[in-house]
Amino acid sequence: MSIYDCLSTALTTGNINYAWWVDRHGEPQYYWDGSKAGQHICNCGIVGNCSDFNLPCNCDAEFPQWVSDSGAITNETALPITKLRFGGQQFEAQKANYTLGGLACKGKTPPPDNPAESCSSLRLAGNTHPGYYLINPKKGRLDVVMCRMDLEETDPKFQLETSARIAGAGFLHGKITPLEYPTQSCSSLRQAGNAHPGYYLISTKNRLNVVMCRMDLEETDPKFQVETGAYIADLYHLTHPRGLPLQGVGAVACGFEAETHYVARAPHGDDVLPGKLVPSHRTTYVSYGGKEYAKSHYQVLVSDEQEKLVWLPGSNGSIPSGALQGGINEWSEPVYIGRSTCLLKARKGDETKLRKTKRVEKKPVLCSSQKFDP
Incomplete structure (x- = not known):
């Protein structure tokens, strides 16, 4: 009140x-x-x-x-x-x-041994960050979904399905502690405070893998981390890096102004927009409606040695083959990653968002030889 x-x-x-x-x-x-x-x-x-x-x-x-x-x-x-x-x-x-007045919270949190059946139940369990999650919509099956925790549950984009799923039983749901560094293994999940055996999402080689983490075993046990074969391609797998040394994890640079800026993306209203991460600010800036907005919750684009990313010229609204989709707008149109020169410095801004329906002149577009899901 x-x-x-x-x-x-x-x-x-x-x-x-x-x-x-x-x-x-x-x-x-x-x-x-x-x-x-x-x-x-x-x-x-x-x-x-x-x-x-x-x-x-x-x-x-x-x-x-x-x-x-x-x-x-x-x-x-x-x-x-x-x-x-x-x-x-x-x-x-x-x-x-x-x-x-004080903040009042209402609702029932699922018990630790009860699988989350939807993004809604994950939110009730205390998860507030937009991102990929595991849910158990049907008995004996686990699905990977995108949960837009920054949207209302009535929004059709609140829970987005992916093609990744596995047949699983005995999944134990536990609130995952937000990490200050990328979740790359069951070991890092354990260090973050996750103690329940079960299926988890980890980031490896520019994709998200579903693995079984036997938290009840020693890390030296070969059954401690077991691959399932289920995964989704997602370059953006560094979330909320804060003090993370970006050079060491393959973060993709997009420009320079006093310091190197990196390609990132963040939700804004009903959109997910590419933007620039300024490490010293610990903030990503996205452009919308001619204005720039600061975002403290974001994802960083990461590429390894095997996946070479290059900036290719684009003009007249054309999008080169292999262009990376950096987000999606409120009309469900893809938004691609681009950059332009401002005051002789490569920067990201309003002019860097390429849409199929919008004419853009001579803007380099980030491209890959492989196709990745947004």
């Missing part, structure tokens, strides 16, 4: 926002009740009883008396609130107070 008490002080006037909160993805939000991303609205605007029926919030009327706006933000993909920002007080007579 949040309460904003105000005296002649507006939250928003016209197109000027004097108050907002920052969600867990670092994005500013202007709604103060419910789940109304992209809107400026309060509880009174939702139920239709604001003091000024032409405004979405009581405080926006700037009455010379104390009024308030209260509500509960329920958008679980945006919570928790990380920052509050207020301003717009130019006169001594203007006053405001804001009270932010």
Whole structure:
């Protein structure tokens, strides 16, 4: 529950926002009740009883008396609130107070020995990062799916199927601790705190493999890590690297400005967009609508010695054979990895996103001799 008490002080006037909160993805939000991303609205605007029926919030009327706006933000993909920002007080007579209540969580967490049947049950179990997961949709079978934990569960892109699946029994579900380095083996999973024997996803040779990790055995036992043969091709297998030394793991460089930038991608709204990772910032920047957005949760493009990646010229919207798809937009169109020169420096930006429906002039495109799934 949040309460904003105000005296002649507006939250928003016209197109000027004097108050907002920052969600867990670092994005500013202007709604103060419910789940109304992209809107400026309060509880009174939702139920239709604001003091000024032409405004979405009581405080926006700037009455010379104390009024308030209260509500509960329920958008679980945006919570928790990380920052509050207020301003717009130019006169001594203007006053405001804001009270932010505690975060309330509801739902049932699956017991440790119960397989996750969907991305929804994984979210209930505490998994919040977008990425590939193992689920058990049918008895005796495990599927690899992409879970967009940053989206609402009603969004059709919240759970995306892949072709990777295996027949498995006795899968034990446990919350996987987010790693500060790539998950490359059962050993690294154990070091991250995973103690349950079962099937896991690991990253090797530019793909994700499903393996059986016998956490109840010694690492020297040949049965400690057993391959299943199920995998999906995915170059982007470094997630949340933070302090990781990128040169040592084959991260693909895309340009230079004071330091080397690397190819990465991150979710933004309903899109997954390629962008540039700036190591010193520990942040990936993606472009959308002519603006650049900072993302602290991202994936880094990685290539090994056997898979040579090259930048090939592209023009007039043409996409060279073998171009790597870096993401997908809200219309389900593929977005390819490209780069251009800005002030004589190779950088990534708005001009680097190549779409089949958009004309782009003379932009180098990253290509591979092999085909990889997005």
